Amino acid sequence: MIQPLSDREWEILLERIKAQRCVPFLGAGASYGALPLGAEIARELAEKYQYPLEDRDDLIRVAQYIAVEYGDSLYPKELILKRFAGAKPPDFSQPDEPHGVLAELPLSVYMTTNYDDFMFQALKNRYKDPRREFCRWNDALKNRPSAFDARPRYQPSPANPLVYQLHGHTDPHSLVLTEDDYLLFLDAMRDPKLLPAAVRTALSESSLLFIGYRLADWNIRVLLQGLRRGLLRNLSVMVLVPPRNEDPERQRKVQDYLDRYYAMQDLRVYWGTVRTFCAELRRRWEASTQ
Numbered sequence: 001m002i003q004p005l006s007d008r009e010w011e012i013l014l015e016r017i018k019a020q021r022c023v024p025f026l027g028a029g030a031s032y033g034a035l036p037l038g039a040e041i042a043r044e045l046a047e048k049y050q051y052p053l054e055d056r057d058d059l060i061r062v063a064q065y066i067a068v069e070y071g072d073s074l075y076p077k078e079l080i081l082k083r084f085a086g087a088k089p090p091d092f093s094q095p096d097e098p099h100g101v102l103a104e105l106p107l108s109v110y111m112t113t114n115y116d117d118f119m120f121q122a123l124k125n126r127y128k129d130p131r132r133e134f135c136r137w138n139d140a141l142k143n144r145p146s147a148f149d150a151r152p153r154y155q156p157s158p159a160n161p162l163v164y165q166l167h168g169h170t171d172p173h174s175l176v177l178t179e180d181d182y183l184l185f186l187d188a189m190r191d192p193k194l195l196p197a198a199v200r201t202a203l204s205e206s207s208l209l210f211i212g213y214r215l216a217d218w219n220i221r222v223l224l225q226g227l228r229r230g231l232l233r234n235l236s237v238m239v240l241v242p243p244r245n246e247d248p249e250r251q252r253k254v255q256d257y258l259d260r261y262y263a264m265q266d267l268r269v270y271w272g273t274v275r276t277f278c279a280e281l282r283r284r285w286e287a288s289t290q
Helices: 009-018 038-050 057-068 076-086 098-103 118-125 179-188 195-206 216-228 248-263 274-286
Strands: 020-025 109-112 131-134 161-167 207-211 237-240 267-273
Touching: 009 020, 009 207, 020 098, 020 267, 038 057, 038 076, 038 098, 057 076, 057 179, 098 118, 098 274, 109 195, 118 161, 161 195, 161 207, 179 267, 207 274
Parallel strands: 020 109, 020 207, 109 161, 131 161, 207 237, 237 267
Antiparallel strands: none
């Protein structure tokens, strides 16, 4: 029951890309294959640290348990960074590889809730000169150097795009990982100046494109809760894998409900895989620029 965007919706999205008014958001599914999904990591940690509850594939809750058991909120974050260290990036030359497809587009700001640097590497691979920044969502990060401290003042552009790591990167203090982190992050998002001015402007004036998220992901739920304060106004798209159900009528009802749910947040759902969407995006983009 894959439901593509209409031709008119694709036309709007492609025109926004041409006008540099589209901001992609990348979730864990965008890196799937090169990195394990959170559920796989959660099960590994649950086994190693003897997580006693039933939801052993919930990385957020498993990480919270480890933080409490060891009395150290940074320890599970250090474990995650160690797990990701030295990971081989995906093959950006594949025609449906998400980072490679997005790096080809004339965009100025890329947002990600992932901890990897694959989007940054993909842009370098396309001979662009990106800069990387992360969100200062807690007090430990307030005085960290910023890409926007440079003189002359840095302004993201298609040639010098910004990769904004919303949930952190190599500094364990920057990672949004545990339940406590997500609650603190959501509270921090109440500050209208939390994000740099260039990022706020890009979000408010652009179509947003969410790639690599699942229906039950905490990070997308928290993210949408924070962004709903006046940012999601234009046509924005959420790429979601259709829910699996052997009963076609039940599946249709689930999708209809979720279509309406996301429509209330000004989001149009593209029902399909990340790779399917990115392959179609590349095909339509190339056709529109010939």
